Amino acid sequence: MHYMIGVDIGTTSTKAVGFNLQGHVLAEKSVEYPLLTPQPSYSEQNPDEVFQAVLDSISAVTAAARTTGFTLAGLAGISFSSAMHSLIALDENGNLLTNSITWADTRSKEYADQIKNSAAGHNIYRRTGTPIHSMSPLCKLVWLQAEQPELVKQAHKFISIKEYVFYRLFGQYVIDYSIASATGLFDIFTLQWYPPALQSAGITPEHLATPLPCTHIIRGLSAEQASYLGVDPQVPFILGGGDGCLANLGSGAIRPGNAALTIGTSGAIRVISSEPATDSQERIFSYILTPEHYVLGGPVSNGAILLSWFRDQFGMPETQLAKDLAMDVYELLLQKAAIIPAGANGLLFLPYLLGERAPIWDANARGVFxxxxxxxxREHLLRALLEGILFGIYSVANALIQVTGPIDVIYANGGFAKGDIWVQMLADIFNHEIRVTESVESSALGAVILGMQALGMISDFETIDKLVPIARTYLPNPEQHAVYQQLYAIYEGLYPKLKQDFAAITALQG
Known part of the structure; x- marks a missing residue:
């Protein structure tokens, strides 16, 4: 009896999921941590809290596996997925100089705008596949050079949160091609750090980790760490990749016309291509899964985190009722939203509470009812909020289709796919068949599938259908789609009219 663990390091939690070799979930554990936002533009994690969450989630899954008859030798490997775009500065002794600055941090937005509006910035995008935006480590580094030069002088390494985890586990600075391709510093054509981008950031390759394939394997935990995790010290750790890239793999969306749509804290829609492709309007990304598989798409900053915001600000009745009934508060909120007709009786929501990434790439954008x-x-506001999040991803899909061709089927994953109401809205807005896999934790499953390839258990990704069984299918309602099309035409026109006002109001907010 063998199993594997996929670890997905997210923005507000880390989840470890144990899968058997047929892709079925055996056990899972999620450990939350706060997103640190002391000021409006800040969005950080405590790296040590994240590292502890990784240890605790793995430990919980191995403990659960032992209760069902699995031995130490039964764990075939542990493979990793991680949120992209984080940046941590370490000194020469590996001590933290900063927190983990996440994708949602917008302090570098002015520098990002300067780079984006330059010829050098366009060339960097074309070679790295990463849109120029405050999310990217490139822009964060330019900001640090300008705003905290003394800190930069002390820095020995600039790494991501997943690199920090591997450094703490093995004492090595290693980065997978997938995470590297989301830094704005990595040439996706040569698979090396891109000198013009490094020059713009004021660093050298020695400041960065060694780029390696996502299938790279590391062994050799300390006895203390192995004991805490409940694993053999020589269990293989597979480097893995970025959460978005692995979500496509873990949902089976690897063929032409197949798209994976994820809504977690943030959201994204992506397709897989055999070669990189960039957009003349710089709306989409082009990241690496393997040298034969490139993931093209666009992320939105505002996903289910907005539902959490609504819960905290307006959902006190449901929060209390959920406690009384031992129910999920989000299920209660979605039930409230379902009462309101499609289109929320003419109420639209621009979901830009965290600024926005694709397709507008504007950190100044703000939320609007x-x-x-x-x-x-209140229920109308909730319905409009849910629809606004989906409209945002729909606008990304329209940009993606212009570059990659039509989308036929969408595979939905992430926490939002656990319920019917929001997924049916998705089908109606997109007017496409939506498939939900048995496990909505597609990034963790994608990490496991990648790990299976690394360990020689599967030869390629073309035969993974049996590992990602479809649990539910949703078909669009044509009448609802017609309503949404009318509203989307208005939605699409709002941002261009408000763009300059967004910049002005953001300046007043500080």
């Missing part, structure tokens, strides 16, 4: 009148209730 549009069309509000006295007949609208």
């Amino acid at each position: 549009f069309g509000l009148n006295l007949s609208h209730t």
Whole structure:
């Protein structure tokens, strides 16, 4: 009896999931940690809290596996997925000089705008596949050079959160091609650090980790770490990749016309291509899964984190009721939203509470309820919020289709795919068949599938259908789609009209 563990390091939690070799979930454990936002533009994690969450989630899964008859030798490997774009500065002794600055941090937005509007910035995008935006480590480094030069002088390495985990486990500075390709510093054509980008950031390759394939294997835990995790010290750790790239693999969306759509804290829609491709308007990314598989798509900054915001600000009745009934508060909120008709009676929501990435790439963008009148209730605001998140991803999909061709089927994953209501909205807005796999933890499953390839258990990705069984299928309602198309035409026109005002109001917010 063998199993593997996929570890998905996210923005607000780390989840470890144990899968048997047929792709079925055996056990899972999620450990949360706070997203540190002391000021409006800040978005950081405590790297040591994240590292401890990795240890605790793996330990919980191995403990659960032992209760069902698995031995130490039964664990075939542990493979990793991680959120992209984080940046941590370490000194020469490996001590933290900064927290983990996450994708959602927008302090570098002014420098990002300067780079984006330059010829050098366009060339960097074309070679690295990473849109120029405050999310990227490139822009974060330029900001640090300008705002905290003394810190930069002390820095020995600039790494991501997953690199920090591997450094703490093995004492090695290693980065997979997938995470590297989301830094804005990595040439996706040569698979090396890109000198013009490094020059813009004011660093050398020695400041960065060694780029390696996502299938790279490391062994040799300390006895203390192995004991804590409940694993053999020589268990293989597979480097893995970025969460978005692995979500496509873990949902089976690897063929032409197949897209994976994820909504977790943030959201994204992606397709897989045999070669990199960039967009003349710089709307989409081009990241690496393997040298034969490139993941093209776009991320939105505002996913289910907005539902959490709504819960905290307006959802006190559901929060209390959920406690009383021992139910999920989000299930109760979605039930409230389902009462309101499609289109929320003419209420639209621009979901830009965290600024926005694709397709507008504007850190100044802000949230807007549009069309509000006295007949609208709290439930209308909730329905419009959910639809606004999906409209944002729909706009990314339209940009992606212009570059990569039509999308036929969408595989939905992430926490939002656990329920029916929001997924049906997705089908109606996109007017596409939506497939939900048995495990919505597609990034963790994708990490496991990648690990299986690394260990020689599977030869390629073309035969993975048996590992990602489809649990549910949703078909669009044409009448609902017609309503959404009318509203989307208005939604699409709002941002261009408000762009300059967004910049002005952001300046007043500080």
